[in-house]
Amino acid sequence: MLTPHENTLALPVGTTLDRFIMRKQEDFPYATGELSQLLRDIALAAKIVNREVNRAGLTTIIGSMGQENVQGEQQQKLDVEANIRFIRALTNGQEACAVLSEEEDDIIHTGNCQGRYVVAIDPLDGSSNIDVNVSIGTIFSIYRRVTPVGVEATREDFLQGGRAQVAAGYILYGSSTMMVYSTGAGVVGFTYENSLGEFFLSHPSISIPRAGQVFSCNEGYWFDYPEYVREYLTQCKRDQFSGRYVGSLVADYHRNLLKGGIYLYPPTKKAPDGKLRLLYEGFPLAFLIEQAGGQAYAGTTPVLDIVPTDFHQRSPLFIGSADQVESLLSYAAETASA
Ligand SMILES: O=P(O)(O)OC[C@H]1O[C@](O)(COP(=O)(O)O)[C@@H](O)[C@@H]1O
Ligand SMILES: [Mg+2]
Ligand SMILES: [Mg+2]
Known part of the structure; x- marks a missing residue:
């Protein structure tokens, strides 16, 4: 009998992200599916941002906004675009009740007070590399809220500490686009196939070599x-x-x-x-x-x-x-x- 983790690992390379998430949820019959949907929402926004990143050099989306973000750093147009896309996907998806973004001073309430999760996100990482066609990314972190469902999220939901994360991951917009994440049972990686518009399992179990050079x-x-x-x-x-x-x-x-x-x-x-x-x-x-x-x-x-x-x-x-x-x-x- 395979453990839930082994069962997931048994899925073949080439499995779509959607199917992978669905199978993983089947391993946990009492799971409600909300976290699975949240990961799908993030993947959807990633596809849209990937499209914008790919064609940035041909559009007016490249370059600086001419203003600083809350960090006092020059905001790029793609920082703003990625921020909008992720917040929109998380709002429409209805699983996250609030989002914390690098590009926003305060928490964004999505209006979905029934949502059980909050998401902290760096919508576009490596923004100084946008204009020169060098790999950039998105980083996300997911917590189950500590405040009761039905009311607005508060600071406490975001300040639970790193060990309280239920899932985390990143999207790399590189020579190929990848989504890598963990829900606390190993690390998996998916590669995006542009023409099919799907993420496919390419790295079923990622472990870092113990001795790097x-x-x-x-x-x-x-x-x-x-x-x-x-x-x-x-x-x-x-x-x-x-x-x-x-x-x-x-x-x-x-x-x-x-x-x-x-x-x-x-x-x-x-x-x-x-x-x-x-x-x-x-x-x-x-x-x-x-x-x-x-x-x-x-x-x-x-x-x-x-x-x-x-x-x-x-x-x-x-x-x-x-x-x-x-x-x-x-x-x-x-x-x-x-
Ligand atoms: O120019 P520096 O000081 O080496 O900083 C590079 C670091 O800053 C960052 O760009 C910060 O991320 P943002 O682009 O999201 O602000 C990291 O991605 C990167 O590793
Ligand atoms: Mg960053
Ligand atoms: Mg950033």
Whole structure:
């Protein structure tokens, strides 16, 4: 008799995302199907954003909005477009009662107070790479609400902490488009077939190699990095590990997830708490990496153990192959004990 997880893994490569989600739900007869529908809603918005990304160079959707978002960062037209598309899909889908987006100051109430889930989202990640046709992405994180069904969601629904996530994932708009997610029973990946308009199972069970030989960080900030990070990176170079940095978190993360490696965004003078946002970048990617057998730390604290206090809170991020993250932590421990 197969366990529910094994049953899902037994599905063949080429299974459509819809069928996969349906079969996975059959493994849990008491599940209501709302989370499954929510994942379908996200996949639908991803297809629309994928279309916009693909033709961005031919439309007026490329370029800057000429204004900053709530993070004080230049907003790109595609940031705004992706934000609209995901919020619309989540609103129309009726499973999410509220959405937290990188592009919005406050929670967006969808008007679906019966919805049992809330979603935190980075609609378009790597926006500095849009204009130059380099891979970009979307990152999402799903919680079951703690407030009662029937009333509006509140801050508490979003500030439950990373270990409370029921699902998380990302879409990579790359040389092919992929959706990778976990509902807490391993990590699966689907590749989008443009002409058929479907995501197909391509990576039935993703686990990150324990020993990676890649480091990914913005070395332009080298002199701002903590000493222990510089020492670790120097050792990586002595060991002739490869340096790989796209500058789109989703793309850097995806490569390391499949091939092994560590991604580092340490605190810098410009960003003393790190640059990446906890609720829609750090938490979802940390949830996935633990599901894939890797590790994620913010300094010396596991990312998923951080208690969030703010929607747009930032945090350092060291994430990837277990051996590499542990090695980095040993440099941190040495510094602390010196
Ligand atoms: O230019 P930097 O400092 O290396 O920052 C790159 C990082 O910033 C981000 O672009 C932030 O994401 P957004 O594009 O969603 O704001 C990450 O994707 C990326 O890894
Ligand atoms: Mg981002
Ligand atoms: Mg973004």
